[in-house]
Amino acid sequence: MLLLAIADNIGTITLDRDHRRNAFCEEMVQGFTAALESFRSAGVRCVVLRAKPGSTVWSAGHDIDELPAAGLDPLAWRDPMRKLIREIELFPAPVIAMIEGSVWGGACETVFACDLIVAASDATFAATPARLNVPYNVGGLLTFLNAAPLNIAKEMLFTADPLSVERLCSLGVINKVVDKAELEAVTFAMAHRIAANAPLSIAVMKEQLRILAGAHTMSPEDFERIQGLRRVVYNSQDYAEGIRAFKEKRKPNFKQFPKFP
Ligand code: YXS
Secondary structure, eight states: OEEEEEETTEEEEEEOOGGGTTOBOHHHHHHHHHHHHHHHHTTOSEEEEEEOTTOSEEEOOBOGGGSOOTTSOTTOTTOHHHHHHHHHHHSSSOEEEEEOSEEETHHHHHHHHSSEEEEETTOEEEOOHHHHTOOOOHHHHHHHHHHSOHHHHHHHHHHOOOEEHHHHHHTTSSSEEEOHHHHHHHHHHHHHHHHTSOHHHHHHHHHHHHHHHTOOOOOHHHHHHHHHHHHHHHTSHHHHHHHHHHHTTSOOOOOOOOOOO
């Protein structure tokens, strides 16, 4: 499910699960963990995360077949995609997401959790919890908030529409947008620049920025309110309907409305 390579202190992870449009499943995330561990042992100074050249879908996000039935939090701490995002954020060297094709659902957050994003000009990002009636988790929404202005995060999450990388780059969400033919050269030139600098300083600055970006206070009462509201969603008939509709390849028929103030 992943192709790995190390050259010039740069580790490359290529998503290789075409038949499921590179959807992140538990087995793939286990491969990520092993790959990052091997990169750490090899003293890799920069990681490039990419799909295979010519991919029309970079990743379809969380593997929907692995979302739990109603009644269980679909994005709990131990969820594979949550684990993947934490591993990217904690890896002691920059991770560059090299994007071509469309990015969906939790893969948007995964890319936003990377340190830098270089995208081909025809790439798009579509955040899709609202398409499935998934109650996104607090840490995940913070990743969106750290990546994009609040109103853009809301546009992505409420419309679930694909946004162009040109627009996201103009908003500062993406570092560079290039012609597809230059994508690899521009990405690896950046990776080489990073690898030529001091790994210790970069690792410590990355960890400081992670801590600062996550430094938000929240009262226990607010946290419990959020968890209660999320439970209403993943316990709902509409949550089951969202997953069923995807599997039956039809539009979902959501009927439920919030009853909370
Ligand atoms: O019909 P087969 O068996 O060949 O399988 C199809 C799809 O069902 C499967 N597939 C997936 N399986 C599990 N999880 C997925 N996320 C997923 N996406 C696709 O892959 C086979 C080929 O898909 P197909 O025929 O639709 O390919 P396509 O090239 O026509 O269209 C590609 C996509 C990505 C536009 C389309 O597959 C699609 O819309 N996929 C779902 C994208 C999505 O809604 N992702 C969100 C996943 S849930 C998630 O990430 C978070 C929990 S949240 O929702 O909160 O963000």
